[in-house]
Amino acid sequence: MRPEGAPLLLARPPGGELRPTSPESAPPVRLKPWIWPVAAALVALTAVVMGLLIVDRLGERAIARQQTAMAGAARDYFVAFARDEGVKGLADTLNRHARVGAADGFHYALEDRSGRMLAGADVISSLDAPDAGWRTVAEPDSPRRLWRVLAQPLGGGYTLIVAEDLSARDALRAAVFRGSALAILITAFGAAAAGFGLNAMLLRRTREIAHTAERIAGGDLSARAPVRPNGDVFDDLGASVNVMLGRIEELMTGMRTVADSIAHDLRSPLTRMKGALARAADPHAPEPVRLQALDDAHAEADTVLATLNALLDIAHAESGLSRENMQRIDVAALVLGIAELFGPAIEDAGQTMVTHAPTIPVLARAHPALLRQAVGNLLHNAVIHAGPGATVVVRVEDAGLGRARICVADDGPGVPAEHLGRVQERFVRLEASRTTAGSGLGLALVAACAKLHGGRLVLGDNHPGLVAALELSDQRS
Amino acid sequence: MGAKILVVEDDGGTAETLLNGLRQEGYTVEHVADGRDGLYLASSADFDAVILDRMLPGMDGLAVVKALRAADVHTPLLILSALGQLDERVRGLRAGGDDYLAKPFAFSELSARLAAMLRRPVTRQEVTSMTCGDLQMDLLTRRVSRAGRRLDLLPREFKLLEHLLRHKDRVVTRTMMLEELWDYRFDPHTSLIDTHISRLRKKIDDGFDTPLLHTVRGSGYRLSERP
Numbered sequence: 001m002r003p004e005g006a007p008l009l010l011a012r013p014p015g016g017e018l019r020p021t022s023p024e025s026a027p028p029v030r031l032k033p034w035i036w037p038v039a040a041a042l043v044a045l046t047a048v049v050m051g052l053l054i055v056d057r058l059g060e061r062a063i064a065r066q067q068t069a070m071a072g073a074a075r076d077y078f079v080a081f082a083r084d085e086g087v088k089g090l091a092d093t094l095n096r097h098a099r100v101g102a103a104d105g106f107h108y109a110l111e112d113r114s115g116r117m118l119a120g121a122d123v124i125s126s127l128d129a130p131d132a133g134w135r136t137v138a139e140p141d142s143p144r145r146l147w148r149v150l151a152q153p154l155g156g157g158y159t160l161i162v163a164e165d166l167s168a169r170d171a172l173r174a175a176v177f178r179g180s181a182l183a184i185l186i187t188a189f190g191a192a193a194a195g196f197g198l199n200a201m202l203l204r205r206t207r208e209i210a211h212t213a214e215r216i217a218g219g220d221l222s223a224r225a226p227v228r229p230n231g232d233v234f235d236d237l238g239a240s241v242n243v244m245l246g247r248i249e250e251l252m253t254g255m256r257t258v259a260d261s262i263a264h265d266l267r268s269p270l271t272r273m274k275g276a277l278a279r280a281a282d283p284h285a286p287e288p289v290r291l292q293a294l295d296d297a298h299a300e301a302d303t304v305l306a307t308l309n310a311l312l313d314i315a316h317a318e319s320g321l322s323r324e325n326m327q328r329i330d331v332a333a334l335v336l337g338i339a340e341l342f343g344p345a346i347e348d349a350g351q352t353m354v355t356h357a358p359t360i361p362v363l364a365r366a367h368p369a370l371l372r373q374a375v376g377n378l379l380h381n382a383v384i385h386a387g388p389g390a391t392v393v394v395r396v397e398d399a400g401l402g403r404a405r406i407c408v409a410d411d412g413p414g415v416p417a418e419h420l421g422r423v424q425e426r427f428v429r430l431e432a433s434r435t436t437a438g439s440g441l442g443l444a445l446v447a448a449c450a451k452l453h454g455g456r457l458v459l460g461d462n463h464p465g466l467v468a469a470l471e472l473s474d475q476r477s
Numbered sequence: 478m479g480a481k482i483l484v485v486e487d488d489g490g491t492a493e494t495l496l497n498g499l500r501q502e503g504y505t506v507e508h509v510a511d512g513r514d515g516l517y518l519a520s521s522a523d524f525d526a527v528i529l530d531r532m533l534p535g536m537d538g539l540a541v542v543k544a545l546r547a548a549d550v551h552t553p554l555l556i557l558s559a560l561g562q563l564d565e566r567v568r569g570l571r572a573g574g575d576d577y578l579a580k581p582f583a584f585s586e587l588s589a590r591l592a593a594m595l596r597r598p599v600t601r602q603e604v605t606s607m608t609c610g611d612l613q614m615d616l617l618t619r620r621v622s623r624a625g626r627r628l629d630l631l632p633r634e635f636k637l638l639e640h641l642l643r644h645k646d647r648v649v650t651r652t653m654m655l656e657e658l659w660d661y662r663f664d665p666h667t668s669l670i671d672t673h674i675s676r677l678r679k680k681i682d683d684g685f686d687t688p689l690l691h692t693v694r695g696s697g698y699r700l701s702e703r704p
Contacts, residue, residue, distance in 0.1 A: 015664070295695070298695070340632075341659045341669055344671045370563050
């Protein structure tokens with residue numbers, strides 16, 4: 001029934017835990033955590049240097065433009081002053097200005113035709129002023145100290161000299177640069193610190209989830225990603241991962257249960273079969289006893305086969321492969337046929353069967369063989385569990401639009417409400433039915449059949465008894 | 478009997494059981510283990526029936542069936558398969574097989590099916606009445622009587638008796654009845670056919686000297702005058 005080498009049961013190593021096949025074969029892929037911070041730091045450093053250069057250049061230009069404008073304004077002011085107040089008045093003002101001092105680095109002087117200084121700051125007398133216009137000159141005593149000198153003829157042979165101390169301009173430029181550099185560096189360090197912190201946080205959070213995945217891979221299916229209340233996207237991710245892990249664990253546990261159940265359910269009949277075969281092989285046993293033993297062995301083999309067939313049918317229905325054999329059929333005729341087949345069995349169990357079905361065909365897309373099996377399982381359950389004296393009602397309803405509903409109801413002891421969901425699972429048998437024959441696969445097949453038909457199996461209380469409703473609604477018809 | 482049977486089966490143990498059993502029942506049997514050889518033999522020589530495994534080396538069983546039917550060879554064909562799923566039977570019959578039997582099977586089951594298959598062309602003719610000893614069935618009026626006494630049968634009992642009469646003097650297995658009368662797969666936990674048979678037996682045999690409906694141990698039932 002199954003290819004060589006494909007085990008029916010989950011092979012479980014002695015440790016009882018599923019281990020990863022070989023830890024060496026797939027080393028955990030680790031991204032190098034220092035690469036990103038280093039790259040970011042390099043980028044930040046380049047940005048800081050570029051920023052400082054730009055600030056320096058822009059500051060220098062702005063200062064030069066400003067100073068030139070100031071010198072021009074001062075010149076225009078004194079030219080107008082000389083026109084209004086005369087050369088004498090101008091000389092007085094310039095002398096007064098020179099006495100107060102030049103905090104802004106500008107110095108003024110008045111010279112006559114021969115270049116002799118009449119009034120103003122003394123420092124200008126040592127400078128080599130041009131006849132007219134701008135010139136940059138060095139101080140004779142200290143050649144490193146530069147001045148920018150503007151000569152403006154005033155008429156009458158007088159010349160107004162405006163001298164700007166460039167070292168004052170440099171000091172201003174340096175002050176602007178220092179301030180900007182400080183601001184840029186503080187920002188850069190702050191950003192870097194925040195970046196490192198964020199990076200460390202991202203690493204820590206992703207590692208927590210990765211660590212969970214590793215524990216799962218290592219066989220600890222109960223591992224879960226940490227989720228904080230009022231969390232962030234990582235907690236969202238962790239929560240989603242946890243939902244998935246929960247489902248996986250549920251499925252794994254389910255498979256393990258099924259595997260254990262298969263092992264148990266097959267071992268019992270196989271053990272009985274071995275016993276029967278041993279009795280049959282006993283040469284001293286009388287002939288009728290040996291024949292009976294062979295019959296018993298046969299019956300046990302049939303039990304094993306029935307369990308395997310039921311499991312294969314369920315797996316087949318669940319895989320959806322059976323869809324290719326679905327066709328539009330009269331569901332009512334199919335159900336009535338199976339009801340007829342079970343008629344004598346129900347009578348033998350001391351029960352009565354009542355069938356309700358429309359006289360016109362109930363057409364729906366269905367898998368005939370599987371549906372017959374499912375309806376048969378429901379009727380078989382009624383025969384076994386409803387008890388003598390029960391009335392079994394079989395009902396087929398056309399729910400319209402290619403949908404149909406098959407109900408099998410009895411007024412027997414029923415199933416406790418808390419077990420109604422559980423009995424649809426594989427190998428689930430309730431305590432009350434432990435002693436009767438059965439594999440616990442009947443309703444699981446009905447549920448799988450309903451699912452294949454796009455519907456579901458609904459179990460409910462019939463007050464008293466059990467009502468099982470198999471809904472078919474394959475919309476592709 | 479002496480009918481010529483071709484067995485195409487690659488599993489040694491199954492083939493041996495089949496060959497021994499069939500020879501004991503008086504059939505002339507030929508055996509090949511490969512799908513291609515099976516197709517060649519089945520289409521060239523004149524066999525009365527072919528027993529074909531579903532999974533074969535060389536050529537898939539279903540492909541052999543399809544090739545044979547495409548070549549207009551209509552030898553009755555029984556497919557054996559370890560694929561017991563509900564769909565496989567449909568697939569096998571759709572491909573052109575006349576019957577389908579899931580492994581593992583009892584030889585008595587195969588033997589009964591083979592016998593039924595070899596007889597099939599004859600019984601397909603229109604019949605209006607059938608008899609077995611003093612039991613009579615009229616298919617047109619749907620009346621059944623035994624020794625002149627009218628028997629009152631339910632539709633399901635009539636259906637069952639008709640099937641048994643069509644296979645008179647031969648073993649009909651529970652599986653064959655379930656499959657052919659109700660399209661239902663055999664489930665060993667339900668003695669469904671036995672419950673039907675016991676009711677039918679009560680109606681046709683109770684109160685008469687010679688029983689007509691016999692239980693064949695380990696196989697099924699047989700309707701016959703002979704015990």
